[in-house]
Amino acid sequence: MEKNKQEGFLDVYSRNARLKVALLVILPLSGVVGAIGLNFSVAMGAVASPLSAVGFTLLLAQLGGTLEARNSPIFTSCGEVSRAQRSFAIVMAV
Amino acid sequence: MNPYTLARYHTKAAALLGKPLPTAEQEGEDPDSADLVYEAYGDLLRELTRDRKTYPLVFQELVNYGFRRNLWGMKAIGTAIAALSTAIQVGVAVLALLGKSRQPGAGDMAFLLVDVFMLGCWLFLITPDWVRVAAEAYADRLLAASENLEPK
Structure with a gap:
């Protein structure tokens, strides 16, 4: 039971x-959808914005989980790690 | 790092790994081999500290690091979305000023401010240095946890 809880999507x-990452990525776009929706009606804006945020967020969260392993060494490619910091570099590619 | 703490970490690493970590001289002579040892020790430490209940601080730092690393990984997409959204919002505001759309209200301005703020975050906050802070905190916690580990 506990194992399933830990391995769950959320x-x-x-x-x-x-x-949270997916939410932050999608936040500006949901604002646009909300603002455009407001041009038609307040109700449409109020409905469109959260719906777009939730939908795209779930998609991105799933995508992020899939791509995470592939992208995990991304930080090590950001710049040269000095010899003195090598002991820290060992944990950067989780 | 405190040299005594570092020496203690090296002693523990040698015990856990069954192989001494390279000295500074050995690392200077053959850095690639040294990297292999460090990678192996990193792998071992991560495996031995997987239990979230036993090592809650390690897990907490892993989550912090994962959050920042994933944001960095999404930087291109996030920046593009924020820039596009800001451009659209500005376009809508310009149309409104030209009288071709309804006048922007407080809601539109709030959305625009959020977009500009997010764009600024993506451009100036989410950087390798910002990720490195969490990476080093995670590394510190992982190495500290090694002191309670016993060789199997």
Whole structure:
């Protein structure tokens, strides 16, 4: 039971490291959808914005989880890690 | 890092890994081999500290690091979306000023401010240095947790 809870889509890691990231990525676009919706009616804006945010967020969170392993060395490619910091570099490619 | 703490970490690493970590001289002579040892020790530490209940601080730092690393990984997409959204919002505002659309209200301005703020975050906050802070905190916590580990 506990194992299933930890491995679920919305466990602590998924919520914080994937879902929050997806939300932040999609936040500006949901604003646009909301603003455009407001041009037609307040009700449409109020409905369109959260719907677009939720839909795209779930999609991105799933995509993020899939791509995470492939992208994990991304930080190590950001720049040269000095010899003195090598002991830290060992954990960068989780 | 404190040299005594570092020496203790090296002793523990040698015990856990069954192989001493390279000295500074050995690392200077053959950095690639040294990297292999460090990678192996990193892999071992991550495996031995997977239990979130036993190592809650390690997990907390892993989550923080994962959040920042994933944001960095999404930087291109996030920046593009924020820039596009800001451009659309500005376009809508210009149309309104030209009288070709309804006048923007407080809601439109709020959305525009959010978009500009997010664009600024993507451009100036989410950087390798910002990720590195969390990476080093995670590394610190992982190495500290190694002191409680015993060789199997």
